[in-house]
Amino acid sequence: MHSDPRILVVAPDDGLIGPLCQGLDALGWRTVTARSLAGAVQVLIDWPLEAIVLDASLPDAAEGVRAMRQTVSPRRLPVLAIGEAATGWEDGLADIAMSAPPHAAQAALRLEGLVRSAIAEEEVSLREATFAARGEPLTPGEPDETPLRVLAAGKPDRHFIALSNALTERGCEVVAAPTPYTAFDYLHERPFDAAVLWGAEDHAPALSIASGMKRNTRLYHIPVVLYLRGSGEINLAELYNRGFADVAAADTPEEETAIRIVALAKAHRRHLVIRKALESVRGSGLTDPATGLFTPELFASHLARIAEGARLRRRPLSVAVLKVSENDAIREARAGGWLDRALPQIGAMVSRLIRTEDTAARLAPDVFALALPSTRGPEARIAADRIAAVIGCTAFDAGPDKTPFVVEFEVGVAEVMPGESPAVVLERASADIRGG
Known part of the structure; x- marks a missing residue:
């Protein structure tokens, strides 16, 4: 089908x-x-x-x-x-x-990023409305007005130098790094909005830098561009699978490549502002003090607004509920108070693992809920299971001379149906746990 x-x-x-x-x-x-x-x-x-x-x-x-x-x-x-x-x-x-x-793989990657950014920007406006209605307006993130910062990593070459000059002419601050070692030194010393890597005769240094950035949570979202000496030198689909945001051949005009890099850098900077605005609610008096997640009341109010927004925008919306599974280790940790000590950390992990546009809530001490905009039910289950699996890899302290315990979740998911209220969809997600 x-x-x-x-x-x-x-x-x-x-x-x-x-x-x-x-x-x-x-x-x-x-x-x-x-x-x-x-x-x-x-x-x-x-x-x-x-x-x-x-x-x-x-x-x-x-x-x-x-x-x-x-x-x-x-x-x-x-x-x-x-x-x-x-x-x-x-x-x-x-x-x-x-x-x-x-290349189709490049287009798919860029389109995915654009769509997610659009949904995140929609969520900012919805969240602003939710908090304003409760008397605590969101503080929007201030955009960074400093010149865009681009790392240019690779040996000097006339094409690469010409591209650096084109970026400078467009107002970028370009920092040259001749080796992967200096590139990572710069990446750890200062923030960058994009990185452009010179392919030259040997792609290994560029691939090494890109792989290292994708293994680092702080550098993961920085867009990385590979600038090749010519076309057809390497499997483009493989490059995009490695995490490159764009690939440009040297026969592409430097000005056009610079425009593409600037667009990626601006999108990255805008993404940071959006994320900062969405994360600013964690210090609000309306959120759960232990985890910074939405309280049940705030979540219900915001879910109603998201559902109405999804109807107006003709986008799907799903809700997931994650409940700590009961087993002997959990019962023992609960009795000793160790589970209560771990739950704030678990809630913080949930907040870091969701996407920018998602909303996480703490419905009960050991029950969490997620609102996932523009997400169908099967996709929501994959996202919730992934979060549960990552948290399940963490061992929590169970007290002196006790084996650390791990937390597993029971997961329930429901996609919002037309005309369905937030209370009903949450009930269906919870029932999905019991029936799963």
Whole structure:
């Protein structure tokens, strides 16, 4: 059975974007195509699509982007525009502008990031409303107005130097690191908004830096770009699987590559502001003092607002409940007070393991709940099981001369149905635990 389409492709024919569509479909990002801007608007009315891939050669393409976004408001609609015309558009009109179609794996990676950022920004506005209604307005994060900081790692080369100059001309602060060792020294000394790695004749140093960054929780989200000497030197799909946000060949104009790096850096910085705004609620008097998670009352209020937002934006919404499983070790830890000591740490772990846009609550001392926007039931179960598995790898102190105990969870999940109240969906998720 085919899933619903996720991506709207707007193109007069298949000449430019057709192969990209085939690649996206093969990767599970099912596409639907409109041959005109008027047709695209109608498709958006019929389908709750997540993003747009646009052939910028269409007449009035820029105005069409504005019309399509207005059609789906208040849902945010990321746009990937492809074609020479798009690279000259005003900043912000397209989330990503590229002169030529990217590799399908690259497009899927970038689209996934754009969609998650859009959902997180929607959640910021919803959370602001929830806290304002309770008399404690959120303090929005102040954007960092300093120049974008880009790490350029690799041996000097005329192409790489030209790219560094292009980034500098666009207002970036570029820090050169000739070796992986100096690159990691810089990464640990100061914050960066993006890193560009020179492929040169040997890709090993660049791959080493990228792998090291993806193993570090502090550096994990920094976008990493690989700048190759030419095209076709390495399996591009494998590179994107390794965590590269973008790959550019040396025959790509330095100015375009710089624009792409700046777009990634800006998106990363915006992501940090969003996360800071969402995390600021943990110090509020409305949250659970031990864990910083939402209280049952606050969660119910916010879940109602999220559900209404999901209805207006035509997005799915799921709820998961995680309850500490009872076994002999847990009963002994509970009797000795050691479980109570561990639960604040467990709650903090839950808050770190959820996505930026998710909301976590403490419904009871050993019961936690998650609201997962834009997530179907099966996906929510995977996310909740992953959180339970990570926490299950941690051993907690059980007292002197006692074997440390581990915590396992019973997990229940329910996807919100049309017209369903927060209380009912929470009941169904809890019943899913008992029936699981």
